[in-house]
Amino acid sequence: MLVVMKKGASPEQIAHVVERVQELGLTAIPLPGEERTAIGTFGVAAQDHADAVEALPGVERVVLVSRPFKLSSREVQPQDTLVRVGDVPIGGPDVAVMAGPCSVESREQTLGTARAVRDAGAVVLRGGAYKPSTSPYHFRGLGEPGLEILAEAKRATGLPVVTEVLAPADVERVALVADCLQIGARNMQNFALLDAVGETQSPVLLKRGLSATIEELLLAADYILARGNRNVMLCERGIRTFERYTRNTFDVNAIPLLKRLTHLPVVADPSHGTGKWYLVAPVALAAVAAGADALLIEVHPSPDHALKDGFQSLTFENFAALMRAAPAVAGAVNRRVASPAPVA
């Protein structure tokens, strides 16, 4: 933290800032300049500290110099974290594809989709039993019966399952079935929920909030890591922008940026990241080219009959076409698309 004093700030004001900084547990060193004095501080300062000091008399501006996230930082852990979803490693050399319906709607739809995505090469099944919905008048998921259908799909296909959890009280129940707990974008800063999944050892797929910065995403990851759960994956799923032809804007920059800032695996969700089925495949390939460790893709047997988000789901056929195209792009950046385990 660097505190820049106003021109003509009095010695008393400078002394007051030094004192206040020390109360915050930091060391303060005044740096007199020709026009004005600056005060350097040492120790880990936070945005709240900076804001507090900026309110002091005589202060012109405060600038933070260190990054606030810690446990997720590559400075803390240089080597990549490998998260295992079932027996599928994510964050290593292979690019894993997770696919399935947005929502679990029925036994038939879920099992059919699970088999189709597995046959096409997916190694993890995704599907929502508890679904967030902007409107209280819409479908909010099947709940527990949905979890049972997912469990059956897992037994039938051998694919590990990722599914969303919406409330701290549901974590235990969902974790009985799920191989990976998903925290949705709207819950990225639901701190009670982050604490709750942090108390488990289940892998967590943490989605970036609709207008969250990368720094806020990493701080949310730190919540989970700080509770002792190190199995965290970060998911870029598009951010809100002014563009109206797409539902969200997939932030492809976030992929190489996150790989640089953090040791956690980075997952790309081009289904939510575009909101249009016809943009999913090109953006999925772009994500692989940019260095994503995994893809999360919505697939539905009959997208125009989906209860939720059908407009961004691929048909079985379109998903299979994407799976045929992905290996060449992965190969072009020296990765492989992860192969399904051989069927016993």
Next chain:
Amino acid sequence: MLVVMKKGASPEQIAHVVERVQELGLTAIPLPGEERTAIGTFGVAAQDHADAVEALPGVERVVLVSRPFKLSSREVQPQDTLVRVGDVPIGGPDVAVMAGPCSVESREQTLGTARAVRDAGAVVLRGGAYKPSTSPYHFRGLGEPGLEILAEAKRATGLPVVTEVLAPADVERVALVADCLQIGARNMQNFALLDAVGETQSPVLLKRGLSATIEELLLAADYILARGNRNVMLCERGIRTFERYTRNTFDVNAIPLLKRLTHLPVVADPSHGTGKWYLVAPVALAAVAAGADALLIEVHPSPDHALKDGFQSLTFENFAALMRAAPAVAGAVNRRVASPAPVA
């Protein structure tokens, strides 16, 4: 919902859309035009429906024509809702001022502030015992001991209390002390929490999310209303924009717009809405001029020692100055600033 078909869409495609719309429970009427066919639909369509239909073959575009929120709409209830926080009516002719510290830090700080804001004319005490924090390494509130301090401040001053609740499991406990439950901006779409406060009859102060639209705010209110709790107030507290000199951008347009769209009371929070103490008073007065039903103001005995958000808190003196200025502005728009109940 109006479905616009592509030029040259086939009769089969049109028939398929009509059929699909009917499956969604809506009536569909094709409207052939010179260049292309449109299909009008009747019944309440949702964004999800529109998106689903847009994915059908031959469809160019779908436009929603009705607003998705209902219980909060003035079309459903034309007359204003009056919410009572303790015995303070909000949403009527008087403008109520709610004030107090961002966080409950100590008994002394809270009681001192409560007395000061009451003496200056506030009619509700605000203060947080459970605090959301972007970083896991920062102060997250005193928790239960904080609630006890709030209860004592309430007894000491007679002011009803508004305080935040962060998790469904805490609702019952917080409601024992609080006269009004606050849902913070980051939880505006925490649907499990909205459901939980909807099951109570406590007044709820629902804050607009950091990048939420007005429509999303009203849908979040509908979650609470739909569970049977009609005591909902909406709070404009600033939205995230590109501006960096302020913490948030207070959306003053939202005040008259909400008064037009909904019957629920509208509260303005210029403390979070600006993030700079020196902008709080002018923006508070602007909110009153624009028609706000209440103000929510952070006050701290020593803002530069606040554990959280001190940079946006008013001193006792600055708050008293604002309270001296507010009545003239309220009078200019034919309102009055609510008076405290006489001390027994």
Next chain:
Amino acid sequence: MLVVMKKGASPEQIAHVVERVQELGLTAIPLPGEERTAIGTFGVAAQDHADAVEALPGVERVVLVSRPFKLSSREVQPQDTLVRVGDVPIGGPDVAVMAGPCSVESREQTLGTARAVRDAGAVVLRGGAYKPSTSPYHFRGLGEPGLEILAEAKRATGLPVVTEVLAPADVERVALVADCLQIGARNMQNFALLDAVGETQSPVLLKRGLSATIEELLLAADYILARGNRNVMLCERGIRTFERYTRNTFDVNAIPLLKRLTHLPVVADPSHGTGKWYLVAPVALAAVAAGADALLIEVHPSPDHALKDGFQSLTFENFAALMRAAPAVAGAVNRRVASPAPVA
């Protein structure tokens, strides 16, 4: 500018940064710390300098500590600038109201509106002869004949005129008629145009860009000031946000913030700032309460027949109602609404 080196940056890397900073014309002082070295610099650094240094080997992050705008800053000129549009002073104790049609459409419409706004208390006439339009297929203004109509309206009413200029080549011609040149939001960073109006001594009304920060607005003002034209007024006219029920979001924070950062007068445009006629009056009053020096209001004899932006124009009657309400709000914040000069 403060340069934060990476943990373990080598002495050579530090020396290289010091050398590079000095090449930029700044003084560099290394500040060794326990964990890492920082390098303080003195002299006026710019964002470009910061970005350049951030690319050097061993550098973790660079933070700018001084504000980049100068001539518009209150640090350079503490006392308020008073700009005279015709004989109307703007930036002094009185709040001036500028009103008129969005576009000059006809002699009759313009003269009728000019008389109506003058009778209701406006002291400056606004109206566009050259109009920017997002689409090439829409009305782009009458051009020169529009200027002649404005000249006639000025003679008929005695009101000075503010009108937009779109291209450097038009500046001279427009300045013959206009008492104040308007730079529209889409041209805020049209640097050739800023240079051109900076070469004149005409008052300039500089509108904030659709997604411009306050800092960028002040830098744009510096372009004009740096050419020698000190008669610059800044206009908040709403910024682009995610909200769809309003055309723009009027940034009321900007008013007291600009009054603090700069000595230039601040004008509020609630017509563009809301985009809905029914929000114009409450937001205009809010702007006055927040400290605006002037209002810019669109008025049309028959808004639903306007060729452009009728949906945000007030009728004569609604404008007169606003003018009746404004003095009380101005009075509540110790201002007056400027009175028209007595008719000779």
Next chain:
Amino acid sequence: MLVVMKKGASPEQIAHVVERVQELGLTAIPLPGEERTAIGTFGVAAQDHADAVEALPGVERVVLVSRPFKLSSREVQPQDTLVRVGDVPIGGPDVAVMAGPCSVESREQTLGTARAVRDAGAVVLRGGAYKPSTSPYHFRGLGEPGLEILAEAKRATGLPVVTEVLAPADVERVALVADCLQIGARNMQNFALLDAVGETQSPVLLKRGLSATIEELLLAADYILARGNRNVMLCERGIRTFERYTRNTFDVNAIPLLKRLTHLPVVADPSHGTGKWYLVAPVALAAVAAGADALLIEVHPSPDHALKDGFQSLTFENFAALMRAAPAVAGAVNRRVASPAPVA
């Protein structure tokens, strides 16, 4: 355009809307419903029309159903437009790489860079003689001497040149040297400039504005096309978002979306689109995977000595590495990287 009337709108109000719609040159057909009446219109309606009608008494909401851009639309021209920059075709099967310095700083820097990028495989030289700058105190380009240096670099390497034009008065002069005129992001809605380049037959590289939507970009292209210049290329160069670790957010969705909506070639600029040199290569590869027709890359012999934007420029070595990686990604999506013409 569909006009939705309020519940209980009177027959007179409906008749007034019909009449007003007809005055706008459109056909209006009332569609009475159970709850309320809607009015369908036929003919090409614009946002301005919709806004105007929305202001009429009794109207609840107006929705536009057709897209406002025309000449750039695939509905108007289904087959791809091929633009030739010098003798390099853009928009065909090959992916063209345009590279060079952000700004022309000196003869030596420009010629050296031109040779280096040509040797590495670039087929077009980029470089700015006239540079926009947010601050009036920064480098704004060499101007005419810069153009002469570009002309020399073109003769020396045989590479055609793309360079920016900032003002209508400069178009003719710049077009004497440039094989392609660049319109920068800040000028995307500088309509006088769009008109001016539309009067030439020079290829135009039109950059998307900082917070422009795709629709606004296509309308800006329509300005140029409508003047008779059909040689327009669209450039995605990142949009402004809340993210602070990157300068802009490269909108990778825009690439396949534009390829679907328009026949014009789509160019990706990952240098501005990320603002960090270490993100340029992965995002460039992502753009190719998503379907870009060309890349625009900043290269500098010594990025940490660049006068402008060095932090986002690649060194010769890093550029060569990108050029070695690109062909495999292009091949993976059935494209080729365009080869330089053989040196005579």
